[in-house]
Amino acid sequence: MIRSHVLVCGGTGCTSSGSMKIIEAFEENIKEAGLDQEVAVVKTGCFGLCALGPVVLVYPDQVFYSMVKPEDAEEIVKEHLVKGRIVKRLVYDETLTSEGVKGLNDTNFYRKQKRIALRNCGYINPENIEEYIGTRGYEALGKALTEMTPDEVIQEILDSGLRGRGGAGFPTGLKWKYASGNRGKVQKYVCCNADEGDPGAFMDRSVLEGDPHVVLEAMAIAGYAIGADQGYIYVRAEYPIAVERLKIAINQAREYGLLGENIFNTGFNFNIDLRLGAGAFVCGEETALMTSIEGNRGEPRPRPPFPAVKGLFESPTILNNVETSANIPQIILNGAEWFSSIGTEKSKGTKVFALGGKVKHTGLVEVPMGTSLRTVIEEIGGGIPNGKKFKAAQTGGPSGGCIPAEHYDIPIDYDNLISIGSMMGSGGLIVMDEDNCMVDIAKFFLEFTVDESCGKCTPCRVGTKRMYEILENITEGKGTPEDLDKLEELAYYIKDNALCGLGQTAPNPVLSTLKFFRDEYIAHVTDKVCPSKVCKALLTFKINPEKCKGCTLCRKICPEGAISGESKKTHVIDTDKCIKCGACLNNCHFGAITKE
Numbered sequence: 001m002i003r004s005h006v007l008v009c010g011g012t013g014c015t016s017s018g019s020m021k022i023i024e025a026f027e028e029n030i031k032e033a034g035l036d037q038e039v040a041v042v043k044t045g046c047f048g049l050c051a052l053g054p055v056v057l058v059y060p061d062q063v064f065y066s067m068v069k070p071e072d073a074e075e076i077v078k079e080h081l082v083k084g085r086i087v088k089r090l091v092y093d094e095t096l097t098s099e100g101v102k103g104l105n106d107t108n109f110y111r112k113q114k115r116i117a118l119r120n121c122g123y124i125n126p127e128n129i130e131e132y133i134g135t136r137g138y139e140a141l142g143k144a145l146t147e148m149t150p151d152e153v154i155q156e157i158l159d160s161g162l163r164g165r166g167g168a169g170f171p172t173g174l175k176w177k178y179a180s181g182n183r184g185k186v187q188k189y190v191c192c193n194a195d196e197g198d199p200g201a202f203m204d205r206s207v208l209e210g211d212p213h214v215v216l217e218a219m220a221i222a223g224y225a226i227g228a229d230q231g232y233i234y235v236r237a238e239y240p241i242a243v244e245r246l247k248i249a250i251n252q253a254r255e256y257g258l259l260g261e262n263i264f265n266t267g268f269n270f271n272i273d274l275r276l277g278a279g280a281f282v283c284g285e286e287t288a289l290m291t292s293i294e295g296n297r298g299e300p301r302p303r304p305p306f307p308a309v310k311g312l313f314e315s316p317t318i319l320n321n322v323e324t325s326a327n328i329p330q331i332i333l334n335g336a337e338w339f340s341s342i343g344t345e346k347s348k349g350t351k352v353f354a355l356g357g358k359v360k361h362t363g364l365v366e367v368p369m370g371t372s373l374r375t376v377i378e379e380i381g382g383g384i385p386n387g388k389k390f391k392a393a394q395t396g397g398p399s400g401g402c403i404p405a406e407h408y409d410i411p412i413d414y415d416n417l418i419s420i421g422s423m424m425g426s427g428g429l430i431v432m433d434e435d436n437c438m439v440d441i442a443k444f445f446l447e448f449t450v451d452e453s454c455g456k457c458t459p460c461r462v463g464t465k466r467m468y469e470i471l472e473n474i475t476e477g478k479g480t481p482e483d484l485d486k487l488e489e490l491a492y493y494i495k496d497n498a499l500c501g502l503g504q505t506a507p508n509p510v511l512s513t514l515k516f517f518r519d520e521y522i523a524h525v526t527d528k529v530c531p532s533k534v535c536k537a538l539l540t541f542k543i544n545p546e547k548c549k550g551c552t553l554c555r556k557i558c559p560e561g562a563i564s565g566e567s568k569k570t571h572v573i574d575t576d577k578c579i580k581c582g583a584c585l586n587n588c589h590f591g592a593i594t595k596e
Helices: 012-016 019-032 070-082 129-133 139-147 150-160 172-178 203-210 212-226 240-255 286-293 322-334 336-340 373-380 414-419 438-452 458-475 481-497 501-505 508-516 518-527 553-557 583-587
Strands: 004-009 039-044 056-059 063-065 189-194 230-236 260-263 268-277 317-321 350-357 363-368 390-395 401-404 428-433 541-543 593-595
Touching (some): 012 019, 012 203, 019 039, 019 070, 056 070, 063 070, 129 212, 129 240, 139 212, 150 172, 150 322, 172 212, 189 203, 189 286, 203 212, 212 230, 212 268, 212 322, 230 286, 240 268, 286 317, 317 322, 322 336, 363 373, 373 390, 390 438, 401 438, 438 508, 458 481, 458 501, 458 518, 481 508, 481 518, 583 593
Parallel strands (some): 004 039, 189 230, 189 317, 350 428
Antiparallel strands (some): 004 056, 056 063, 260 268, 390 401, 541 593
């Protein structure tokens, strides 16, 4: 009889840090200790606290070990599993108390989260359908097929207030309703957008890696609601673990009769196939995604007609992203009233964020809509490291905007973010501190958009390139005050005239930084300085003669021979030769080199 489970994160982050070797080490040591009939090792998905990976949770003891190495497995087995003594040096600090160890949900990172989309991630083996069924998996599909009509399913989703979690937040139930006509008379499709191209975003990947069956169940429910018998999951090929677990899940669901013909003996048929994307950002746009599934170059189509009328293979189609789908079974099981009681008036439920950048606890968090930005960063994320001050947060990736410190307490929901020039997007949340240059940040996101533009429409293909060139001139000290007016003019033109949503939102990072950090732009174009000391062309490296010991290290490592000086005498940097690589600054042991 199994008395304990050793849950080991098998998500991409922990896998890259060696969690598969940790699993092997646990299995070997558990067998050597004669506990293989009492203790099971489970490969799970992401726990969320990525900053402390690889992570291991001993259940039901609720002991959370962080930054575990393969060689630690032996000690955990011998001390914890055999003798019942916790290995304190490996326990996540916040769970340690004078009385022992407290549960994860009592820690700052987890206490204010509410996990709906992520409810199974980190707690079940994603490659075992029986573990998903054990958490009421596929029960919602059974309820929909045997107790509800298709219209009742759609009404439940409408009443819940669920909005799409992949972009602008269109009501999910309304999308389904538009595609629900002529059931049984025309071919229809259900698509899942698992492309997730925003820099720093990994929410959908983590759901697919940790709970793939929830997406299959949601798609089958959607197929029943609109009258579709075929679904496609469009997932980027750069997600090999997610792809493999989806394949396993689809095969298992078919074997159990939960996909395929006559599901639950109701006469309902539904199949799902995978389509791999090559990593084009534009294929996150719904019409470009469908064009790619059809085998054509991924380019957006003019709308209308909208996909609900004419989508994949010119048939009515609905498209939801992974996180949206992960909410569907729980809404059907628990009811619309339960879901709509969470969040704000116009933004119901929870939102998953990939928390990254200048924050202590990077990782995956799921919070009720309306949670303040400060709460997410300071309380859940542990705040800004190294005593630095919060400067801004980027939400929505290349399509979003920067939220400045003056809006640190803004409740995060769809409407509030749009009101200050940002957007929810898929859920990337990049935190920046006082050392970040906002002009450089805007240039970074715009460079990404320029590279990823499909080129179909002139405003996006040419306009974003011209905007990037202006930003490049500004960061190199060649900008003029007139350039700021040109940037804004181009930005609004592109927003009004680009073909698809990605092109229309591409100027957002520039517009939001111009709005909230205009003084930094002015410093770049008027004073020719970068206040954050990031833009290399505007920097000057100097040696403080009072601190220089004449150790000669900086002279030896300078790639351009720009530093001169004799041993034990003050050195000097020739600014004409200096390429501002920063090698001297990074290697000076006496703090004698500064950048101004």
